[in-house]
Amino acid sequence: xxxxxxxxxxxxxxxxxxxxxxxxxxxxxxxxxxxxxxNHVVNLSLxxxxxTALIILFFISFLFNLIIYLFSERLLSYFTNIYIL
Numbered sequence: 001x002x003x004x005x006x007x008x009x010x011x012x013x014x015x016x017x018x019x020x021x022x023x024x025x026x027x028x029x030x031x032x033x034x035x036x037x038x039n040h041v042v043n044l045s046l047x048x049x050x051x052t053a054l055i056i057l058f059f060i061s062f063l064f065n066l067i068i069y070l071f072s073e074r075l076l077s078y079f080t081n082i083y084i085l
Contacts, residue, residue, distance in 0.1 A: 068075070
């Protein structure tokens with residue numbers, strides 16, 4: 001129809017992407033001990049827990065700000081003092 005050859009597209013683009021991903025995920029030899037590697041895993045898991053807690057905190061504050069913004073007209077109607085507004 002338009003002269004698109006899926007095999008050529010696969011050979012040029014997708015094969016380069018797959019080769020790059022294979023290079024990234026291939027195993028690497030190292031001489032670290034099991035204790036050092038387990039400490040790395042523990043440190044990474046603690047970092048992930050802290051980052052997850054921060055993301056949850058930011059999401060809750062976002063929801064609070066969104067609710068305040070959506071109901072701002074109703075909240076402003078409660079105040080009659082012009083110095084607050």
